[in-house]
Amino acid sequence: MTLSRRLCFAPIVVASLVFGPGLKGWAAGPAAAPNFVVILTDDQGWVDSSVRMMRERDDSRDPFLRTPHLERLARRGIVFSNGYAPAPTCTPSRCSIQFGKTPARLKQTVVHDVLAAEHGIDCRDQVSLAEMVKRNDARYVTAHFGKWGFPPRKPEEAGYDRTDGNTNNGDGDYLDPRTRQPLPPDDPKRIFSVTERACRFVAEQAAAKRPFFLQVSHYAVHVRHQARPQTIERLRSRPPAGRFTERDLTDPHPEGNASGLVYAAMIEDLDEAIGRLLDELEAAGVADRTYVFFTSDNGGGFRGNGPLRGGKAQLWEGGLRVPFIVAGPGVEGGRWCDVPVAAWDIWATIHDLMTGRSPPDGIDGISLRPLFRSGAVPERLRDRALVFHFPWYAGHPMSAIRRGRYKLIRSLNTGEVRLFDLLADLGERHDLAAERPELARRLSAELDAYLQAVDAERIEDMRAARRRELERYIARDRAALVEAERRLATAGDSERGRLEQQVAFLRQRLAAHRNGLRQLEESARLRRW
Template sequence: MKKPILTFCLCQKTFLSFSIGVTVLSSLVSFGKSPNFVLVYMDDLGWAETSVEMIKGRADTRSDFNQTPNLERLAHEGMVLSACYSPSALCAPSRNSLLHGMTPSRLRYTVLSSVEAKKKYLGQITIPQALKKANPKYVSAHFGKWHNESIKPTEAGYDVTDGPNGNGPGDFDDDGKTHLPEDDPKRIFSLTEKSIDFMKEQVAAEKPFYLQLSHYANHIWHDSLKETREKYKKLPKGRKYEKKDGMPDEEIPIAMYNHGWIINYAAMLDDVDHAFGTLLDAIDELGIKEETYVIFTSDNGGGFRGNAPLKAGKGSLYEGGIRMPSFVRGPGVEAGSYSKVPVVQWDFLPTFYDLAGGTEPLPEELDGGSIRSVFEKGNEGRVKRRVRDLIFHFPWHTGVAESVIRSGNYKLRKDLDSLKIELFDIERDLEENHDLAKKLPKIVKKLDRRRSAYLEQVNAETVTLTRRNYVELLEGGWIESGRNRLAKLKSELAADPTNRQKAFQVGVSQNHVNFQDQQLERSKRLIRMHEERGTADKN
């Protein structure tokens, strides 16, 4: 059936562009045509690391060095989601939560350890399954980093996949040993090519589709095209640039090349952006732009040399760890618009289901709500969830264990070890510099009660449980394996003492062994503290 064609001038008044956008979406429904969904999922990308202002008019909410013209294009043609959160401050819990439309707490997969999640699968429905529920003709594909030990892509309903994959394929070829070719760093371009081929096949078959392209970038180890690095060597230096970044290539230490050279980092993001532009071009050339939602976001905060203006980054529930650079283009989405309505990636499943025409009720255990209203109305949109508040729980056994509830403009953060509570007005204090806990004790008490009640209701993991599991893994073979690997690498280095790569590997392995020894002692000490204090089974 011939799809509707609507054109309009971006200079028209907001009301006109909104009305026509909604008309496009309504036309899809009336013509019985289900929309397509393309989700580009980055790894460790900080909120202000693109060249798009995440808050309109605030230059400090974009990078002054990294260039992402195709994300600028997406923002110009769609909406910037200024307050879009990842489910967690780490990758695996975020990916599992997004897939299922449930919080990491409810899924008992809140940290990298999947011990509890493997005991019993708690998911109710996945994005591919929900879309097939809305329309059995949907075809779903996942390419790239999976890193979710609770379920495999095929079990989750993906029809096409190259996984499940962890971080390794982002650095090595399929044999796990050979470095990727110079012209395909982090598999950026081959993943994009697979994605385009998949879209072409579905368009030819006249089937609606869901595509999730999960990049290995920007996770360490960093890598990029040489020609892109040469470009950034010639650009004006940004505020994060340091003297060491200007060293000749042959003097760049391996460790710095892998995760500490701003030239390489910026070039890697540029390469992703270029590939993303190719993806957008393919959508346009296939004639499916008006019926395809394109969402770009990340799994958790990054922040190369800091995440200003946000506080902290990966591994933290401060804004820098969970507020994501996020954009959407598609039917009903006003071009060049911004939304500051708080949304979270566990909203994606019910949103896609809603937009796909799903009418049957979704499982009651889902925490997310459809953000279709936000796509269509921006700041006037509202999200209806079974759980009104956004609750982030991160009982991190090797770092800071913390728990957060965001309700309206207020955000309460609790340190699960010290029990210290902070309260911020995120709307006025994005940087989280002004703790209001002492000034507003009633709000603190109310929010902490709601946070605790939800975690108890869903049987969320406690930090004592995650530490007990961690200790069992360390003493059950992890420490011994780490020491054996170190001994093997030292022996190889002794046989080839001038091998810089091997020397680097020995250093990394030694640090890992030291870290595990320190964490074993720390974990046991903190377990005892919680047991003696009576908080071992509380959140």
């Protein structure tokens, strides 16, 4: 199998059969300013749905899961088989999607980027999706509901008119993260309340005839895993398949992050919510002029990723390749496209759909609009390189580059590189670096050139910044512990209980900081990968 100029494949069935009654509007041209909906899920892996992500591979979907609403979206649009998250963890991916640039260029490359914090890099000088939309057309109303996940800059500071605030993982686990008050059983991971706010927003803007940009960032399917009891019970009667075993289905008390039954039910709850949003677009009469982008912030972490190697927090395909579907006016539906794309392309695509122009200088994304219909793929999309940089101080740090069918990965601990032909070896099992040394050298040089051009964060600097941070925390908490122990020694009965809790808490936190230092040293010693 070789790359050709024609990498987007038309459906086998004709369009009228794919769309069915009432859905033809998705193929029509917009009669007014288009609307945009970005649906971003959390930790949903490439095979975490019943949608076949690669036309010719049945193992690119999960045989147990049933996600009819994602299937419905796929029939209306394009499944990008080589769709990539910007990073293998959430924060850098969310930042990249929001600003249309790689994490390396933005200098937001890992969760809790201590080097960026030390240098005061908060992306306030970057133009967000919402700001770009409003600059191109001031009529637009913008909203972000769900997990924001980028603490340095709040959504209301990034051009969003309606938001849930500067939310993160805890907001999706509890009704009140401070008290750990649980969410109601009918709203696991806030799946349905986030969707309800999104649907209400759509209805309001449609009624007022205002164009809108909406991002719905689900907390699911990140740990802690949660699902509705009735969904869990419904799945018990389904035959086991793939990752989901008989033991999962017969577990009398499924709970926690290890339960396959809860994980599967959570994905199907999420799919139902996506269906409600698609239904609202139809009911509001705006589906024929609304583009929907669906993807995940990074690869999955639950019992593997089908044929892909690795998972979350790694630059193997399992950590980067994610579901990626686009539907909307002018998009020829029911197709798969093999052109490698990344979620930082969403910014440039929306910019193009609004203006018909290329994005400003410095934007890494390229518009996917030329791929919306069958035909020859422009060279700028077919032959470009995608660069991923992950100087992770708590695991094995890596960088990677994908160009065409080939992907090169480099260990930032040893400098060793590995080369894979992803068309012949999707599972990244056969290292070609020794067989194709010239290609490995060329891709390695291209990777270096990009990282140098954007002044990407170095792993040595990242580790040094993390060490300084931990040492500050240890000094602070050690002083606080000495003071708390001094006060406890002379405390009366009324104060003793509170001070004992404070001492226990500080000792626990000091142990965590010291463990962080050990983890830092262990990460630097990692050689096997």
